[in-house]
Amino acid sequence: MKYIVWLVVFMPAWAFAQKLSFYQDIQPIVHAKCATCHRPGGGAPFSLITYEDVSKRSAFIKKVTTSRYMPPWRADDHYVAFSNSRKLADAELAMLTAWIDAGAPKGKENLKAEQALLKKVEAGTAYGRTPDLTLRTKYAYKVKGDRQERFMVFKIPFELAEAANIEAVEFTSSNKRVIHHVNFAIHPVDNPAVDLYKTVDSINLTSNRYAYEQWLPYKKEMTYYGGWIPGASLEVYPSDMGWTMPKRGVMLLTIHYSPSGKDEESLSGVNFFFKKTPIARKVKVISLGSGGIGERDISPPLMLFPNAVQTHQLRIANARENITVLYVWPHMHYLGKSFTAYALHDADTIPLVKIPSWDFRWQEMYRYRKPVVLKQGDIVNIDCTYDNTADNPLNPNNPPKFVESSADMRSDQEMMTMLLVYVTYQPGDESLVYEGQP
Template sequence: MPCFAQQPTYYKDIAPIIARACASCHRPGEAAPFSLLTYEDVSKRATFIKEVTQSRYMPPWKADPHYARYANERLLQPGEIQLIADWVDAKMLKGNKTATTAYPVTGTQYHRPPDLTLKALHSFSVKGDNTERFVVFRVPFSLKDSMNVAAVEFISSNKKVVHHVNYAVYDVAEDIDINVGEDQLNVTDSERSRYDEYAPLRKNMRYYGGWIPGASFESYPADIGWVMPRRGVVLITVHYAATGRDEEELCGINLFFRKEKIKRVASVINVGSGGVGEKDIEPYFFIQPDTIKKFSLQITTPHQDQSLLYVWPHMHLLGKTFKAWAVTPAGDTIPLVHIPEWDFKWQEIYKFRRAVKIPKGSVLTVEGVYDNTRANPANPFNPPRVIYSSGDMKSVDEMLTLVMLFVPYEEGDEERLVFQEKIP
């Protein structure tokens, strides 16, 4: 047994690591298969935790830390990995819980209870027939007044069956019925044109966000945010993963308001498949069988300098690598994100530690490599087929997409707009 001047304990040494790097997934209702919220949860799997952290299989984090760094990193430092191993080898001492101990808690992952929770009007029954599904939920709301939003969090009664989610908040005029269209619209086997049933509701979008396994919440630093309208709807589009047994799922969002006035409204742009510049992807987006192929997209940022707050890269099953960067008019390269080993199951919203200034006229490049060979274990077809980018959500098609959250730049944003993750 190792000899320690002071042996590590769960509450003093291990719980803070679990809270930061593991508990966002390993809690009830999340995607992980078991919880790690208590000493008992962790200690009974201690040997396994030691093995998967030493091999760096867990916690999953796909972005290259040598390319760009983020506020919500789950990477473990070598000292933390060794501390876990030392704790396990020293018979997993529990220690004493104190008022200042950082340890996982249940409930919302934001640092306080939500001010408003909006849920779908009905749950959805996911059939256990190993078929992925796409369902849109209409969630109407009517408040006493509009509110300034500091953070938003996707919630679900059963995240194990959810692959990813997109949601949009719309301001709806008084003369339009917020109950237009079905409460839930299953577009799995139908034309996406059915989404037009919600057209009267979709005239004034206030915000667009999303969730993938491993994500916690979307929050905004300083005086940044967006305004929740007094009256409107949230349209939540859920991609349900294929499952082998019948499941039930109820989704929604938590909203956290702030009293302070929002001086700059955060905007979201979707670049690539299904968004800005989709037709400019080169070469033409189709992947022949038994080929590995690279595609790229370049767009020039218009109008004014921007402060970039987060990036969300997206590809499907054939993705191998993803990279995005900007080159300023002065010729400086700004690294945004690099995923050297793409994993469809682990996609992230990468929040910069500090706002990244993107000068007007910068050229943004998005680059993706795809493997449509038999050697790719994630390939959904054997033998491989021709794959297209339809801008759709189907996993067997492909996408090259980068979602970005930004605000107009102001002098000093690099120091003022700082993300401080508070994941319990």
């Protein structure tokens, strides 16, 4: 078996070029590693689902894949391994390149996988099946082409026949390209005297922040908190883990719309996938740094001076229970240069995530292949470098200007944030391994 693997990885492209065809060999690679974003409503500018989609851009695809620019994957896999990596394996890249060099042969047509994927696209999901529940905004939000950013919060009530165990959750939108980031909070409202409907459906935080007070009766409890950032995939849990969607309540969906030069629309919501099996271990979320725990402990304070490259650090102890981390979610804005996080347990270093070359356009909720155990008292370290010079091609300011940070998370400010999706630790978690895409 070892010899067979060696042949697949190291066999030169010409050795199997004539045997490759789109539907048998290339489509599975493209659907798994490219079409997650290259689909209608996705963050990419064009679709890569059908043979025609792929073949007409084959030369371009070869250029961006052989340079490793695409598929976008910014994490250092040598630092720590993640199971939801979009990076092409060497064998996959060799097959794709050989197929393109051979003229992108179509082969025997088989539309089954294509039709299944298009059905999922129509349902607004990248998961293996259609959602059991989708909570959407009442209307598509119209983003004006006035180059102004907007912070909108949408109230989406729900009343279910019964509470439901959640195995996966994902943000969905008809147009993700106009969105800077998303957060959503699930609030149970058991008291029938609290009306879910006779309050405003949405609030513009930029111009009407005070209207938020009418939603305070909904916010006495919070079941779960999640979100989406450009490039991110869905959130899915192991079979015995998850959280419970309450029977009655509201979802408050906060969407930060990026400045746009033309009028656009975006209909957004969140997909929920139910499971019938019980949840033995509840999934929880914690936020560290900007907008979360330890924000005031960032050193030096997150103030970025023009024409300077600066490094900022956060050291924070796990003062809670022992935890097993399933996902890590790093976040910075356009001035980010690198992001490294690790934990210290006695004399041992526990790697969490390393992104040597930060790119705001391609972020991720990184799903550990081997969940990370953090014991009470372990010190979490976050080291972030920012490039506020003209040499940073993503710097929105020309010339560079002073940039600070606040909980508003505006795109003209900066962030130094890391979220951890976790469960309470149990003995034996050190040996857990999660393979492959969800």
